[in-house]
Amino acid sequence: MKTFMTFSRPEFFDILGIGTFFFITVVSLRTVLFSRPFPEWAVYCLLVIGVLGLLVDGYIVYKTYFK
Numbered sequence: 001m002k003t004f005m006t007f008s009r010p011e012f013f014d015i016l017g018i019g020t021f022f023f024i025t026v027v028s029l030r031t032v033l034f035s036r037p038f039p040e041w042a043v044y045c046l047l048v049i050g051v052l053g054l055l056v057d058g059y060i061v062y063k064t065y066f067k
Contacts, residue, residue: 014057014064021053 028047031038038046
């Protein structure tokens with residue numbers, strides 16, 4: 001029953017968000033550092049969203065599961 005409760009809490013989905021924001025951040029950094037297939041403003045927008053998302057979701061997961 002505890003396993004079901006873990007999956008049904010909203011904080012569980014922050015774990016998925018960390019993966020998503022990590023992907024956005026890596027794609028943005030690769031684009032900034034090596035090539036420019038996207039418009040520059042879009043790349044920086046993705047980079048900001050990725051980094052902020054990692055910070056927020058990482059804090060929530062840390063606070064919920066590790067502290």
